[in-house]
Amino acid sequence: MRQLFISLFTALVLVNPFAVSHAAQAANLQTVVLDVPGMTCRFCPITVRKALQKVPGVVEARSDFDSKTATVTFDPARTTVQDLTTAVKNAGYEAIPRKTGTRDEGRGAREKP
Numbered sequence: 001m002r003q004l005f006i007s008l009f010t011a012l013v014l015v016n017p018f019a020v021s022h023a024a025q026a027a028n029l030q031t032v033v034l035d036v037p038g039m040t041c042r043f044c045p046i047t048v049r050k051a052l053q054k055v056p057g058v059v060e061a062r063s064d065f066d067s068k069t070a071t072v073t074f075d076p077a078r079t080t081v082q083d084l085t086t087a088v089k090n091a092g093y094e095a096i097p098r099k100t101g102t103r104d105e106g107r108g109a110r111e112k113p
Contacts, residue, residue, distance in 0.1 A: 029059060032081050034070045034095040036063070036088060044093070051091035055079050070095065
């Protein structure tokens with residue numbers, strides 16, 4: 001039993017630095033929403049998403065036809081918003097970064113009479 005405890009403790013100590021490193025990396029990620037008004041068919045979001053996924057530093061890229069947007073989570077140490085808009089432009093679309101703000105700011109403006 002003691003040998004099992006020592007083995008588990010050793011494994012925990014060895015794995016823990018990697019978990020902390022991953023958590024620190026995730027904390028540094030940024031997310032940007034790009035307006036892509038030129039998406040005119042249901043295949044356009046696929047093209048936009050694939051172009052964004054090829055950019056080094058992109059962790060996740062989603063695009064939506066109905067809202068004509070792309071949401072990108074990326075590592076700012078490896079890429080910039082300018083790189084993302086250039087990738088979309090090279091795929092044949094215009095990409096306009098939305099101004100950032102808290103979600104409550106937008107809601108409050110709409111809810112006031």
